[in-house]
Amino acid sequence: MTIPGHFGYSTAMIQGLRNRFLNLGRRLLPTPPDPVVLSDREWDRLRIRAPFIETLSPDDTETLRKRIGQFLARKTFKGIGLDLRHWQCHLIAAYACLPILHLGLNVYRDWRTILVYPDTFVPEQEWIDDSGVHHQAVVPQAGEAWERGPVILSWNDVATDGAVIVHEMVHTLDAGNGEVNGFPPLPDEMSARDWSTSFNDAFASLCVAIEHGHEPVLDPYAATDPAEFLAVVCEYFFFAPAYLRETMPGVYRHLCDYFQQEPHLRAAEIPSAMPVTTADDGDQG
């Protein structure tokens, strides 16, 4: 069978790309704007709507609140066919900041725009990206991330499962070395070779299982290509950590090192759905 794409590069290429993009990042990133400050009421509402927050340690909870303020200040939200409220942006920001809780906002680089549609099915759309380039395309998915922005989300999917946001944000992290291919820029202390071996093996096993008609251990969408594999395993990592740790221990360990988090210590399973009773219940902001 042919496995599309790959997770590996030569070490020299990786180092070259890493240096190039680190330098590029330093040149392009402007002085960060002042973070948005959530009021205590907004924060309390957000904690109910994003139940994963309750599983975080007190230190991580404080860090998340800080990251959310930074994210809201640096990114622009646009509702398309949707009157987007502040509380909805807060919810998206909360999930978007979970992967970068200990990495900081700069790993999200300079893309700015998050487009939010009301629902999954969207016919052909036109938009202008952060570089001023005009695009026209059919956008049928629950979410989508482009290398230079925007990130596109469907509100109904976000409210049903915030893991959709983490999935798209992982694509933007993956794009940090110029290609969305399941191989994000790794910190110096991590072995690119070990990462590639673990991810290639796990991806190949999943593809073989599906090809032979066996029950796949992950959502079969992960077998689409290495980029989708990474995004899907990250959904499991943050919201079904005990399961991923058991079924793909090598991949799980690499993700712990990469994100500097060990979600299985928070809970075996971590909720990612917004309680329906909290949808727009009187918040005018």
Ligand SMILES: [Zn+2]
């Ligand atoms: Zn994807």
